[in-house]
Amino acid sequence: MFRKLFDLIANNAVPAVFIIIxxxxxxxxxxxxxxxxxxxxxxxxxxxFLILSLLIPIMAGMxxxxxxxxxxxxxxxxxxLICDWGIVGIPGMVLACLIGTPIAVVLGIFCGHILNRAKGxxxxxxxxxxxxxxxxxxxxxxxxxxxxxxxxxxxxxLSRGYGVRNAVSLLGIRGVLDNLIPTVISGTxxxxxxxxxxxxxxYLLFNVPCxxxxxxxxxATFLIIGLFCLFIMWFRRTxxxxxxxxxxxxxxxxxxxxxxxxxxxxIAIVISTVLAxxxxxxxxxxxxxxxxxxxxxxxxxxxxxxLLIGGASVSKASIANVFVGVILFHLMFIVAxxxxxNLIGEAQIGEYFRVFVSYGxxxxxxxxxxxxxxxxxxxxxxxLRGGNA
Amino acid sequence: MSNNNPLLALEHVGKEYYGxxxxxxxxxxxxxxxxxxxxxxxxAGKSTLLNILFGVxxxxxxGGYEGNISMDGKVVHFTRPSHALAAGIGMVHxxxxxxxxxxxxxxxxxxxxxxxxxxxxYVFSDRVSTLDRNAMYDRASKAIHTLGVAISPDMVVSEMPxxxxxxxxxxxxxxxxxxxLLILDxxxxxxxxxxxxxxxxxxxxxxxxxxxxxxxxxxxxEVTELCDRIVILRDGRLITNQPAKELNTRQIASxxxxxxxxRKEDSMPQEISDQPIEVENVNDTLNPKPKKKGKKxxxxxxxxxxxxxxxxxxxxxxxxxxxxxxxxxxxxxxGHGKLGIPNGIMGLYPAGGKVRLFGKRLTLNKxxxxxxxxxxxxxxxRRGVGLLLDEPLDWNITFTAMQTQGRFLLGIPxxxxxxxxxxxxxxxxxxxxxxxxxxTSVKQKAGxxxxxxxxxxxxxxxxxxxxxxxxxCEPTRGIDIGAKAxxxxxxxxxxxxxxxxxxxxxxxxxxxxxxxxxxxIVDEGKIAGVLPASRPAEEFGMLMMGQTKQESENDExxxxxx
Numbered sequence: 001m002f003r004k005l006f007d008l009i010a011n012n013a014v015p016a017v018f019i020i021i022x023x024x025x026x027x028x029x030x031x032x033x034x035x036x037x038x039x040x041x042x043x044x045x046x047x048x049f050l051i052l053s054l055l056i057p058i059m060a061g062m063x064x065x066x067x068x069x070x071x072x073x074x075x076x077x078x079x080x081l082i083c084d085w086g087i088v089g090i091p092g093m094v095l096a097c098l099i100g101t102p103i104a105v106v107l108g109i110f111c112g113h114i115l116n117r118a119k120g121x122x123x124x125x126x127x128x129x130x131x132x133x134x135x136x137x138x139x140x141x142x143x144x145x146x147x148x149x150x151x152x153x154x155x156x157x158l159s160r161g162y163g164v165r166n167a168v169s170l171l172g173i174r175g176v177l178d179n180l181i182p183t184v185i186s187g188t189x190x191x192x193x194x195x196x197x198x199x200x201x202x203y204l205l206f207n208v209p210c211x212x213x214x215x216x217x218x219x220a221t222f223l224i225i226g227l228f229c230l231f232i233m234w235f236r237r238t239x240x241x242x243x244x245x246x247x248x249x250x251x252x253x254x255x256x257x258x259x260x261x262x263x264x265x266x267i268a269i270v271i272s273t274v275l276a277x278x279x280x281x282x283x284x285x286x287x288x289x290x291x292x293x294x295x296x297x298x299x300x301x302x303x304x305x306x307l308l309i310g311g312a313s314v315s316k317a318s319i320a321n322v323f324v325g326v327i328l329f330h331l332m333f334i335v336a337x338x339x340x341x342n343l344i345g346e347a348q349i350g351e352y353f354r355v356f357v358s359y360g361x362x363x364x365x366x367x368x369x370x371x372x373x374x375x376x377x378x379x380x381x382x383x384l385r386g387g388n389a
Numbered sequence: 390m391s392n393n394n395p396l397l398a399l400e401h402v403g404k405e406y407y408g409x410x411x412x413x414x415x416x417x418x419x420x421x422x423x424x425x426x427x428x429x430x431x432x433a434g435k436s437t438l439l440n441i442l443f444g445v446x447x448x449x450x451x452g453g454y455e456g457n458i459s460m461d462g463k464v465v466h467f468t469r470p471s472h473a474l475a476a477g478i479g480m481v482h483x484x485x486x487x488x489x490x491x492x493x494x495x496x497x498x499x500x501x502x503x504x505x506x507x508x509x510x511y512v513f514s515d516r517v518s519t520l521d522r523n524a525m526y527d528r529a530s531k532a533i534h535t536l537g538v539a540i541s542p543d544m545v546v547s548e549m550p551x552x553x554x555x556x557x558x559x560x561x562x563x564x565x566x567x568x569x570l571l572i573l574d575x576x577x578x579x580x581x582x583x584x585x586x587x588x589x590x591x592x593x594x595x596x597x598x599x600x601x602x603x604x605x606x607x608x609x610x611e612v613t614e615l616c617d618r619i620v621i622l623r624d625g626r627l628i629t630n631q632p633a634k635e636l637n638t639r640q641i642a643s644x645x646x647x648x649x650x651x652r653k654e655d656s657m658p659q660e661i662s663d664q665p666i667e668v669e670n671v672n673d674t675l676n677p678k679p680k681k682k683g684k685k686x687x688x689x690x691x692x693x694x695x696x697x698x699x700x701x702x703x704x705x706x707x708x709x710x711x712x713x714x715x716x717x718x719x720x721x722x723x724g725h726g727k728l729g730i731p732n733g734i735m736g737l738y739p740a741g742g743k744v745r746l747f748g749k750r751l752t753l754n755k756x757x758x759x760x761x762x763x764x765x766x767x768x769x770x771r772r773g774v775g776l777l778l779d780e781p782l783d784w785n786i787t788f789t790a791m792q793t794q795g796r797f798l799l800g801i802p803x804x805x806x807x808x809x810x811x812x813x814x815x816x817x818x819x820x821x822x823x824x825x826x827x828x829t830s831v832k833q834k835a836g837x838x839x840x841x842x843x844x845x846x847x848x849x850x851x852x853x854x855x856x857x858x859x860x861x862c863e864p865t866r867g868i869d870i871g872a873k874a875x876x877x878x879x880x881x882x883x884x885x886x887x888x889x890x891x892x893x894x895x896x897x898x899x900x901x902x903x904x905x906x907x908x909x910i911v912d913e914g915k916i917a918g919v920l921p922a923s924r925p926a927e928e929f930g931m932l933m934m935g936q937t938k939q940e941s942e943n944d945e946x947x948x949x950x951x
């Protein structure tokens with residue numbers, strides 16, 4: 001009994017630590033429940049899609065796809081172009097996705113081919129590949145846009161006439177998906193004003209009496225995320241998903257069974273890159289501003305950290321890990337600075353802690369993975385020794 | 390299907406690897422429902438033959454093969470395993486090719502899953518169709534049922550006992566609808582006796598349904614029990630192709646190992662034994678006592694229940710004694726653990742059990758301690774473990790002595806020490822002359838020497854330690870005939886002059902029999918028996934093939950533990 005409990009905790013050590021820290025930090029921060037829930041819901045909508053895009057390469061045994069920043073860059077190029085053309089609202093987002101998809105596919109195929117040459121070192125390779133493609137992206141955005149690629153909107157361009165500004169406002173598509181089906185949970189009767197804000201009749205309203213204030217829910221975004229989860233569940237049951245699971249565990253065996261290993265790996269990376277492209281578009285749609293040269297940088301790192309905090313490992317991740325991770329990681333994001341301020345009088349300490357934690361957690365996960373793999377190998381060989389020892 | 394033509398016919402099949410002939414003129418036929426036992430020593434060409442039959446890529450990339458293979462009278466030429474599979478040849482490999490985290494069902498139907506039809510599959514490919522788990526379960530349980538074992542199709546492979554995995558592998562081949570010829574490479578090696586019996590019964594049942602089977606095993610009793618005909622290979626030639634009824638295990642063993650007189654005529658240069666043993670040895674008396682050079686009960690090395698975790702050469706439970714001043718041989722097939730014994734005693738791989746050196750217990754897993762007890766080791770991995778390839782010869786020869794015994798050093802220990810280059814070069818020169826190592830100078834790099842000379846350097850390195858016991862692995866692997874004779878003579882002389890106990894591990898039985906006083910044969914990680922070198926070759930052959938002698942005490946111990 002104790003053994004089982006111990007195993008359960010040991011296997012979920014990372015989420016357990018975060019739950020404990022949050023349990024202390026939430027009261028210290030002094031935030032109200034409705035504020036916390038509102039923030040969390042917003043961030044779940046904002047980040048889940050990006051994190052979900054990591055699942056398929058893990059299933060195919062390619063580890064954490066640090067190369068998802070490639071997809072993020074593709075999405076940003078799509079967004080820059082629709083900004084220039086002045087296409088707003090949902091059509092703008094769809095067009096950005098349409099522009100981003102072929103770029104993401106090409107980048108994914110490129111990434112897949114390179115990772116096939118670096119089997120067993122996919123993670124570090126895709127990480128460095130991210131830097132390389134970042135260089136190409138910067139060249140395109142900083143030099144080619146406005147010069148080779150026509151950009152007419154002067155608000156986008158640097159004053160020298162070519163190259164995109166560092167901060168681009170995405171007002172045209174800001175929140176369009178989140179507010180597509182305006183939904184509010186309200187504790188009070190003050191619902192009229194929300195009606196006015198959304199200006200339409202298409203809102204849904206729930207009334208929860210014990211709640212202070214009101215909470216908006218990005219329902220359309222959640223629906224898309226839900227659809228995506230269904231897609232992943234369906235994908236796992238397909239032949240392609242089964243092949244990916246097989247080669248994720250043993251490429252040699254999969255190959256000898258006639259599964260096209262390299263091709264399947266490329267497909268896994270392409271799917272992940274394309275989904276990361278959509279994920280980044282959804283993310284920026286919520287943020288409303290695009291940091292042309294930085295937005296994609298942290299997308300990979302924070303998504304991976306969130307997934308690992310959710311209890312995933314380099315070789316195993318589920319949809320539940322994604323949501324547990326996104327909740328715990330962002331709970332930390334929200335409460336840590338305030339808790340730090342209230343505790344020591346310095347918000348910086350929380351900020352520091354949160355960055356430290358997200359990088360630290362990745363390092364720990366990688367070390368744990370290597371350690372566990374060695375131990376499994378050792379155990380497998382020990383079983384060969386026979387009855388003695 | 391026509392009944393006139395055999396299912397599979399081989400005509401004058403031969404194969405060369407880089408000018409090295411491994412198969413010569415192999416011809417035999419297999420009919421439907423027939424079980425052929427394919428036996429032979431290591432290096433007899435079994436694996437090459439199986440690779441040719443199964444169309445393994447390595448055959449094609451090294452220049453293909455000679456002769457013809459035909460199925461149903463039509464000549465076939467497989468260049469890829471998938472071609473062989475399509476033609477109905479299934480192969481169960483020695484190593485498991487199962488996905489550990491998958492269930493039995495998923496493994497049996499790996500890449501042959503039953504799919505639900507879907508609209509998507511028209512747009513993309515079949516790979517986006519979902520799996521029909523129920524149909525898969527039914528097919529898997531049918532295949533398992535055919536084998537006559539009770540394994541749940543939902544059991545995950547990584548949680549299965551080893552024996553089950555073998556059944557799953559075979560079930561996978563059975564499930565393939567068109568399988569007509571099943572090749573089993575050492576299928577019983579990992580099975581317990583009961584499991585092996587179940588497997589043999591299942592194979593007989595399969596054969597009745599018309600599937601032909603090629604059964605490769607070194608357990609001769611199984612081969613004689615199961616097979617209709619037995620094909621024996623030796624040194625790449627087909628020695629015999631007879632109905633199993635006409636042969637007993639002893640005859641098979643003797644045909645496999647071959648007589649010395651036949652060996653001499655052999656065309657394979659690397660297989661020629663340097664010291665042909667007189668034919669009268671074959672009929673020598675039954676004298677199990679070891680030749681002794683020391684006093685009675687004075688053993689140099691006593692090993693009890695040793696296990697060694699060396700990948701690919703696992704030692705399970707080994708006990709033996711080596712007399713003082715004796716040359717002791719350890720033989721056996723590759724992969725059965727003979728190399729693991731010396732490597733384990735020297736502490737290079739995780740090991741356990743009791744090892745006594747001149748009556749005193751030796752700490753295992755510490756090479757430094759083993760060297761400190763004046764044991765010297767010549768590794769089978771000459772270029773990896775044995776030599777510092779980019780360093781000069783004198784360094785190589787004196788390196789271990791310098792590190793473990795503090796010799797060839799100037800200065801004050803623990804405070805300041807430096808190499809004594811003069812003493813090193815002098816010592817090296819001494820051995821270069823004594824072993825006639827061909828080199829330009831003592832400063833030549835070890836990596837530049839030929840294989841035989843490198844081996845001599847390794848020996849010199851061991852001799853410098855002035856060992857009480859010398860452990861040598863594969864002393865003649867990959868070196869030419871002339872060098873072989875010299876290396877073996879050197880060992881013999883060293884033993885004679887210094888009375889050093891020498892333990893030689895080698896794959897070449899004839900070499901062991903020519904040099905050693907006694908030879909132990911290792912089989913499946915255990916000692917199958919210890920015989921004086923003068924015993925006839927087929928007795929060793931029997932031991933190698935798992936025909937453990939009942940009177941051998943090591944065997945009884947092994948049985949008790951199992």
